[in-house]
Amino acid sequence: MRRKQEFTLALFYCRNIPGSTEKERQSLEKEYGGALRLFPLPCSGRMEPLHLMKSLEEFADAAYLITCPEGGCRYSEGNTRASKRVARAGLILADIGLEKERIGIIANTLGNPRPLAALAKEIMEKAARLGPSPVFHPGVRGKKARVRKSRDAGPIRQALNAPLDGLR
Amino acid sequence: MITAEQKPMEEIRESIAPFKRVLVLGCNSCVAECAAGGEKEAGMLASALRLAARMGGKDTLIHEKSLDRQCVKEFVIQVDEFVNEYDVILSMACGAGVQAVGDMYPEIPVIPALNTEFLGETRDQGLWVENCLGCGDCMLAQFGGVCPLARCSKQLLNGPCGGSRNGICEIRPDVPCAWQEIINRLEKFGGLDRLERIVPPKNWSRKNGGGPRSIVREDQKR
Numbered sequence: 173m174r175r176k177q178e179f180t181l182a183l184f185y186c187r188n189i190p191g192s193t194e195k196e197r198q199s200l201e202k203e204y205g206g207a208l209r210l211f212p213l214p215c216s217g218r219m220e221p222l223h224l225m226k227s228l229e230e231f232a233d234a235a236y237l238i239t240c241p242e243g244g245c246r247y248s249e250g251n252t253r254a255s256k257r258v259a260r261a262g263l264i265l266a267d268i269g270l271e272k273e274r275i276g277i278i279a280n281t282l283g284n285p286r287p288l289a290a291l292a293k294e295i296m297e298k299a300a301r302l303g304p305s306p307v308f309h310p311g312v313r314g315k316k317a318r319v320r321k322s323r324d325a326g327p328i329r330q331a332l333n334a335p336l337d338g339l340r
Numbered sequence: 341m342i343t344a345e346q347k348p349m350e351e352i353r354e355s356i357a358p359f360k361r362v363l364v365l366g367c368n369s370c371v372a373e374c375a376a377g378g379e380k381e382a383g384m385l386a387s388a389l390r391l392a393a394r395m396g397g398k399d400t401l402i403h404e405k406s407l408d409r410q411c412v413k414e415f416v417i418q419v420d421e422f423v424n425e426y427d428v429i430l431s432m433a434c435g436a437g438v439q440a441v442g443d444m445y446p447e448i449p450v451i452p453a454l455n456t457e458f459l460g461e462t463r464d465q466g467l468w469v470e471n472c473l474g475c476g477d478c479m480l481a482q483f484g485g486v487c488p489l490a491r492c493s494k495q496l497l498n499g500p501c502g503g504s505r506n507g508i509c510e511i512r513p514d515v516p517c518a519w520q521e522i523i524n525r526l527e528k529f530g531g532l533d534r535l536e537r538i539v540p541p542k543n544w545s546r547k548n549g550g551g552p553r554s555i556v557r558e559d560q561k562r
Contacts, residue, residue: 222380225387229394264384267349268392310397 179300182227183292184211184219185238188246189280191287200289208292216240217250221261224275228265228307234274234299238291241282251279271302341370341461342434343468344377344454346385353392355451356430359400362389363426364453365419365441366406367433374468377432377454379406385432385453401426410437416444423448459490476546476553482534484525489542491518497539 185192197210209232213219216239227235237258239251255277262272278295280286346352356362364386372378386404393400403426409415410433423429428449431438434456442450458470473490479497480487489495493511500519503510507520526532547553 220380222383222387225384225391229387229391261384264349264388265391268353268388268395270391270395307391307394310395 178207179233179304180207180209180231181292181296181299182209182211182224182232182235183238183295184213184216184223184236185288185291186216186240186245186251187212187214188240189238189288189291190285191289196288200292204292204296208296210288210292215245215247215250216254217245217247219254219257221257221264224258224261225264228270228274228305233305233308234276234302236276236278236295236299238288238295239277239279241280241285244280244282244285255279270306273302274299274305341373341459342436343374343457343460343470344371344434345457346376346381346432347453347455349388349392352385352430352453353389356389356400356428359427359449361401361426362403362428362430363419363423364389364402364404364430365410365432366404367408367410367431367437368406369409369411371432371434371437371454372406373462375466377434382406382432385430411440413440413444416441474547475542475544477543479539482539483522484529484531484534486518486522486525488518488522491516491521493518497542499535 192212194212197212201208201210209227211223216237219237224235224237237254239254240246242251245251258275258277262275265275266272276295276299278291280291364382366372366379366382367377368379372381375381382404386402389400390402393402405419407415407418410431423445426448428451429441429445430451430453431441432453433441434454435452436456438450438452459472459474460468460470463469471487471490473487475489479489488497493509493515494501496519500517500523501510504517504520507517509515509517523532523535526534
């Protein structure tokens with residue numbers, strides 16, 4: 173069960189961005205004390221809107237995706253596809269009355285790509301302004317969030333490595 | 341295939357509001373191909389409905405399941421074991437699937453989550469177009485394989501209206517003139533003389549003149 177006034181960010185990212193080795197991921201998660209849950213992807217094109225939705229459902233106050241810069245996708249168009257999917261997920265959130273900014277996408281810079289840690293910090297600061305999710309705190313919309321501790325993100329990790337059935 | 345689009349979220353939420361235990365049932369055939377009601381879409385709709393329920397402080401139980409086809413009872417039977425655990429089935433199939441499931445489980449309300457649209461083809465990624473009305477008396481051979489009933493905005497059977505420009509229908513700039521395509525194809529295959537024949541008014545009795553249609557094949561029956 174979640175504690176009140178905590179904020180957790182689910183951050184999916186393409187493994188091709190700098191500073192995103194498994195060791196760096198673990199160290200970053202440790203640094204944020206569980207408020208940041210990182211999900212590496214072979215390419216941002218692997219992202220399905222359902223992954224973001226399930227994150228918001230299970231444990232996260234916001235769910236973001238970091239992609240390679242436009243024109244920089246190793247698989248040609250994974251990042252552009254991801255961008256469309258994230259936009260669609262945002263529309264679904266708006267449809268149910270949840271701020272669509274709780275889902276977002278950030279493209280890395282083309283010339284001098286920033287490392288995962290810098291991007292994560294920037295996204296965390298931006299997303300935390302939304303406050304805790306009304307999904308876990310009905311009626312607590314818009315209050316300032318405290319960035320700390322989080323809940324079980326296990327199902328999302330499993331789902332990324334499994335067919336869609338794994339999300340059930 | 342049969343195409344469909346998801347109903348507005350507000351309408352869906354309203355339709356399931358009286359129920360406490362909801363089964364979102366996807367269909368992995370036609371409506372999955374047009375990204376409206378397959379496994380992924382069922383997952384997303386169920387997830388969105390759960391989020392909405394929690395935000396509203398409701399304890400509605402919402403699960404999702406997908407079948408290969410909802411319009412074939414041999415597939416629908418897969419939910420037999422657990423369907424009684426739910427108050428309502430929110431079907432993401434076409435109208436045929438919704439009704440087949442309703443026939444199987446007359447004690448449980450079955451509500452459509454999709455608006456069934458048309459018989460069509462996947463012309464490109466993310467683009468589905470209507471190209472068959474299912475009239476029951478196919479005339480494609482006569483028109484070079486292009487159906488003027490489904491693809492001509494005015495459903496003309498005896499030549500173009502004269503309103504097209506550069507092969508584009510005057511109704512909308514994204515609609516090719518079906519008659520331009522008919523002529524192009526017949527010309528290519530040396531069949532323009534077919535257009536000399538006057539086509540009589542379409543006999544619609546084979547589509548909807550005698551109530552619901554059915555096909556009986558004795559060799560396929562039990």
